[in-house]
Amino acid sequence: MSEKSGGDIFLRGVWEENPVLIQILGLCPTLAVTNTVENAVAMALATAFVLVGSSGLVSLVRRIIPDQVRISAYILIIATFVTVVDLLMAAVAPSASKALGPFVPLIVVNCMILGRAEAFASKNPFFPSILDAAGTSSGFAVALLMMGGVRELLGSGSLLGLHVLPGSWEPWVIMILPPGGFLTLGVILMGLSWWWRRGQKADETARPRRWPHGVREPEERAA
Amino acid sequence: MSGGGPAGTGGGAEAGTGGGAGREGGGGMPVQPSSSRLVGTLGLLSVVAGVAIVLVHAWAQPRIEAHQREELRLAIEEVLGEPQRYETRWIRDGRLLDSLPAGADSSAASPVYAGFAANGRLVGYAIPGQKAGYQDVVRLIFGYDPDAGKVLGMKVLESKETPGLGAKITSDSAFIHGFDGVEAPIEGVKHPARDAHQVDMITGATISSTTVISIINDRLEAVGPVLSKAGTRTATAAGSPGADAPRTAAAAGPGPRAAGPGQGGGER
Amino acid sequence: MGDLTRIFVAAALVNNFVLAYFVGLCPFFGVSKEVPTALRMGGAVTFVMVLTAAAVSFLNAYVLPVAPYLRLISYIVVIASLVQIVEMVVRKVSPALFRALGIFLPLITTNCAILYLALFQYARGYDFLEGMAFSFGAGAGFTLALVLMASIRQRSETASVPAIAREMGLAMIIAASLSLAFMGFAGLFSSVA
Numbered sequence: 001m002s003e004k005s006g007g008d009i010f011l012r013g014v015w016e017e018n019p020v021l022i023q024i025l026g027l028c029p030t031l032a033v034t035n036t037v038e039n040a041v042a043m044a045l046a047t048a049f050v051l052v053g054s055s056g057l058v059s060l061v062r063r064i065i066p067d068q069v070r071i072s073a074y075i076l077i078i079a080t081f082v083t084v085v086d087l088l089m090a091a092v093a094p095s096a097s098k099a100l101g102p103f104v105p106l107i108v109v110n111c112m113i114l115g116r117a118e119a120f121a122s123k124n125p126f127f128p129s130i131l132d133a134a135g136t137s138s139g140f141a142v143a144l145l146m147m148g149g150v151r152e153l154l155g156s157g158s159l160l161g162l163h164v165l166p167g168s169w170e171p172w173v174i175m176i177l178p179p180g181g182f183l184t185l186g187v188i189l190m191g192l193s194w195w196w197r198r199g200q201k202a203d204e205t206a207r208p209r210r211w212p213h214g215v216r217e218p219e220e221r222a223a
Numbered sequence: 224m225s226g227g228g229p230a231g232t233g234g235g236a237e238a239g240t241g242g243g244a245g246r247e248g249g250g251g252m253p254v255q256p257s258s259s260r261l262v263g264t265l266g267l268l269s270v271v272a273g274v275a276i277v278l279v280h281a282w283a284q285p286r287i288e289a290h291q292r293e294e295l296r297l298a299i300e301e302v303l304g305e306p307q308r309y310e311t312r313w314i315r316d317g318r319l320l321d322s323l324p325a326g327a328d329s330s331a332a333s334p335v336y337a338g339f340a341a342n343g344r345l346v347g348y349a350i351p352g353q354k355a356g357y358q359d360v361v362r363l364i365f366g367y368d369p370d371a372g373k374v375l376g377m378k379v380l381e382s383k384e385t386p387g388l389g390a391k392i393t394s395d396s397a398f399i400h401g402f403d404g405v406e407a408p409i410e411g412v413k414h415p416a417r418d419a420h421q422v423d424m425i426t427g428a429t430i431s432s433t434t435v436i437s438i439i440n441d442r443l444e445a446v447g448p449v450l451s452k453a454g455t456r457t458a459t460a461a462g463s464p465g466a467d468a469p470r471t472a473a474a475a476g477p478g479p480r481a482a483g484p485g486q487g488g489g490e491r
Numbered sequence: 492m493g494d495l496t497r498i499f500v501a502a503a504l505v506n507n508f509v510l511a512y513f514v515g516l517c518p519f520f521g522v523s524k525e526v527p528t529a530l531r532m533g534g535a536v537t538f539v540m541v542l543t544a545a546a547v548s549f550l551n552a553y554v555l556p557v558a559p560y561l562r563l564i565s566y567i568v569v570i571a572s573l574v575q576i577v578e579m580v581v582r583k584v585s586p587a588l589f590r591a592l593g594i595f596l597p598l599i600t601t602n603c604a605i606l607y608l609a610l611f612q613y614a615r616g617y618d619f620l621e622g623m624a625f626s627f628g629a630g631a632g633f634t635l636a637l638v639l640m641a642s643i644r645q646r647s648e649t650a651s652v653p654a655i656a657r658e659m660g661l662a663m664i665i666a667a668s669l670s671l672a673f674m675g676f677a678g679l680f681s682s683v684a
Contacts, residue, residue, distance in 0.1 A: 024659055027520065028603050032513035065268075069261045073268055075571060079564045080272040084279045086563070091286035094294075102610045105563050109603040111517060177385065178511050179671040186663025193655040272564065280560040355497075357677050359506060360615075385677070 006131050013135025019112045020143035021192055026112040030143055031181035033103050037160050040148030041141075042096040046089060046104055048137035050081040051113050055121040055133035057081075062122050074117045075108070082108045112136065150184050151175045294380075299336050299349040302366035302376035306338030306346045314446050335446065338366070347375050348450055352442040356434040359383040361392070365402065365439050369451040374409065374439060377402040382431075389431030398425050398432065407443045411436045495624040498617070502628030504676040508604050509636040510669055515604030519637060520662055524648075529641035530634065537630025539599050540608050542573050544626035547609045548619045555613075566609045574599050604633060639669055 019025045029047070033039045054077050065073045086104045089097040097104065107113065116136055121129040152158060155175030157165035174180045299309050313320045315332035323332055336349040347368040353360050361382045366375030379393040392398060401422040402409075411424040411432055424432035506512060509519045515536070522532045546569045555562055578596045582589045599605060608629055612622050643665050652661055 024520065025517075027516040028513050031516065065264060066261050069265050072265060072571065075567060076265070076268055076272055076564070079567050080275055083276050083560065083563050087276075087279050087283040087287070087560070090290070091283035094287070094290040102607060102614070105610055106514070106603050106606060108563060108567055109606050173385070173388070174671075177674065178513065179667045179674065181513065182663045182667035182670055186660050186667060189663060190655045190660035193657075193660060197654060273561070276560050276564070355501070 006128065009128055009131045010135035010138075013132060013137075014139040014142060017136075018139040018143060019115075019136050020140060021189065023112075025115060026110045026140060027185075028106065029103050029110065030140075030147060031178075031185060033100055034144055034147035034151055034181065034184075035155065035176040036099075036152045037145065037148040038096070039099050040144040042089075042093070042100055043103065044137070044141035044144045046085050046100070047107055047110065047113075047140055048134070049085050050078060050107050051116060051137045051140075052130060052133040053081045054078045054113060055116050055129045056126060058117045058121040059124060059126045059129035070122065071114075071118070074114055074122075078113055078117070079108050112140065146188060147181070147184055150188075151180055155180060295336075298364050298378050298380060299338060299366075301378050302349050302364055303336075303338035303346050304366070304375060307341045309336045309338040309349070311335075312337050312348075314449055317449055319449055319452075333446070335450070350442050350446060351380075352438040354434055354438045354441070356382060357384050357389045357428075357430045361431070361434050361438065363435060363438055365442075367407075367443065367447070367450065369447065372406055372447075372451070374402050374405050374407060376400075377435065377439065379435065384428070384431045388425075389428045391425045391428055392431045392435050395425055398423065402439070407447065408440050409436050495620060498621055498624040499628035499631075502625050503632035503635065504673065507632040507636055507673050507676075508607065508629050509633060510666070510673040512607065514607040515602055515633055518598065518602060519640060519666070520659065523637050523640040523662075524644055526638055526641045526645060529637040533630070533634025533637045535596060536599060536602065536604065536633055537627070539570075539574060539577060539605055540626040540630045540633075541623065542577070543570055543605055543609055544612055544622040545619070546573060547612050548617070548622045551613055562613065566606060570605050570609065604629070636669065636673075640665065643669075 013019070017023060020027070020030050026047075029043050033043045054074070057077050058074055061073075061077075082105060085107070086097075089100075089104060116133055120132045124132070149159065152160075153165065154172045155177075157163055157169045157171045172180070175184065296309075300306065303309070310321075312335050313323050313332040314335060315323070319335075320332070334351070338346040338349060340346050347366050349364050349366050351362070351364045353362040355361075359382070361379060361384065363377060363379045365377040367373070368375055377399060382390065382393060384390045384392060401416065404419075405422050406419045408420065410421050411429075412421045414423045414426075416423050422436065424436075502508075508514050509516065518532055518536070523529050547566065550565055550569065554565065574596060578589075581596070608626060612625060615621075615625075617625055640662075644662065647661060647665070656664070
């Protein structure tokens with residue numbers, strides 16, 4: 001596990017094990033706060049702060065925490081970081097904090113964060129843990145930006161608040177409403193799935209290391 | 224800390240599988256830590272977490288409150304047409320109070336904000352209100368001149384109405400300015416508004432428009448009579464010696480809140 | 492319409508947690524392949540939601556005025572403890588029910604719908620009774636969304652679907668149409684009020 005280079009650890013979180021697009025984790029913020037690119041960026045930054053901070057701290061204290069209480073301890077650490085980021089955002093960026101609303105405190109229950117703490121940071125030294133968290137955060141940010149970009153562009157005809165589509169463009173209001181969130185993610189997932197499968201056809205012998213959403217396929221067949 | 228108990232019991236089931244597995248080079252020695260160590264570790268962690276949060280809170284809270292005050296100030300200025308200063312008043316049991324008695328239950332009272340012009344004359348009151356709209360609660364504040372019985376302006380503070388349709392109540396300037404000078408009770412009509420009681424509703428957002436109108440009408444029904452009774456009293460009170468002091472002081476300083484808008488009001 | 496009824500219906504339909512607020516999506520996609528499991532999961536979540544609402548109204552009234560910045564931590568600790576206690580009680584009292592709920596109970600701790608309920612109850616300033624109506628409504632809405640999703644997915648299992656849409660892709664599109672349908676409930680209150 002630790003013979004991997006730092007770059008590998010980082011990149012794995014961004015693409016191969018992308019938390020949203022591959023592992024289908026952290027869906028709530030991915031759908032709820034991606035009606036504009038600005039919200040997506042704010043959410044990605046807040047989550048990255050919590051993820052990197054808590055992974056680093058969990059890795060530092062991993063030898064001190066008894067196994068029996070480790071999950072409670074991780075949740076406590078994560079909740080502390082989230083409270084801090086919630087207060088900081090309200091103090092420094094009030095408009096972003098207002099736009100994200102309850103989804104900042106809800107970072108606590110983003111399974112992605114507890115998942116990284118339990119699966120990686122609790123078993124690895126400080127620096128790899130930080131890299132792993134940074135990679136996962138970047139992967140999360142990539143997914144959020146894809147969603148936010150598509151939804152804001154089609155739903156408001158703008159990007160980051162700047163109008164980029166011609167005035168004759170009639171915005172698809174549905175894209176910034178809840179159904180548009182599900183629809184966009186569905187289309188993105190199907191597109192990725194198509195892309196992965198196409199790659200596989202070209203090279204029958206090389207099985208992709210990870211299938212998008214196919215992670216669950218073997219156990220389903222077994223069941 | 225209550226987290227220690229349940230976590231400890233839950234951990235019992237995990238102890239067999241988790242014990243030692245998480246440690247590098249643990250050598251597979253599943254030592255069962257004493258429960259005091261479990262509680263102690265969590266307790267220590269809680270204390271550290273608590274201290275960290277309190278420190279950040281102490282730094283952030285004044286800034287958060289400043290943002291909220293600023294937001295309220297801007298909203299009040301907008302709906303009262305840039306008064307020179309404003310004061311918080313309370314309405315409780317059908318009476319207008321200058322301040323709440325110490326220790327009074329503030330949930331039984333509702334705040335209104337009295338705005339004053341540079342000459343100390345009462346411009347009107349900014350009144351907050353809220354109600355369920357199309358999607359979720361719509362929160363707004365509006366200015367009201369009790370002597371003329373007129374609404375001075377309206378600003379939506381919070382709404383989750385449908386983007387592109389209902390959300391226009393926050394952005395459609397024709398709709399928003401339709402409330403400037405309208406007389407209560409307000410009636411929403413299709414374009415064009417014909418008399419002093421009517422405002423144009425937004426096409427395609429009838430429910431959101433009606434919500435805004437009914438918030439204002441409901442609030443005015445509740446506090447309007449109280450304010451018109453007290454309206455002149457407050458206005459003249461501002462000229463009396465007792466109330467004169469804060470007014471002159473206002474120009475000098477009680478606040479950043481008074482200094483800025485006072486100058487801006489004349490220039491803009 | 493009474494205030495409590497209104498809160499109940501609003502939480503269940505107009506502001507459906509899953510389809511309008513995007514919370515509780517993990518179980519919504521993860522445990523919505525068969526109707527019976529969806530029903531059980533919905534029941535378990537509703538149960539924990541009601542308990543949480545009761546605990547939160549207590550916290551809001553007596554503890555948090557003293558230390559407002561500990562809100563998030565105290566909520567999450569209460570939820571985690573409640574789930575643990577419920578798990579122990581159910582195991583003791585009804586082993587059959589425990590087997591039926593099985594893996595769902597621990598999962599509820601990290602179900603954002605519960606924490607969202609707690610935060611929302613605070614933000615809206617609901618008292619105990621309103622909190623009860625709200626949590627029952629939110630739980631009913633969650634169960635409804637889960638069961639609807641499961642019944643559609645059960646049917647689509649046997650349908651011939653393009654390879655790329657299997658699994659999550661199709662589930663997202665189904666969710667989109669459900670969410671679209673639930674938008675029809677918006678305005679329910681303003682139009683009757």
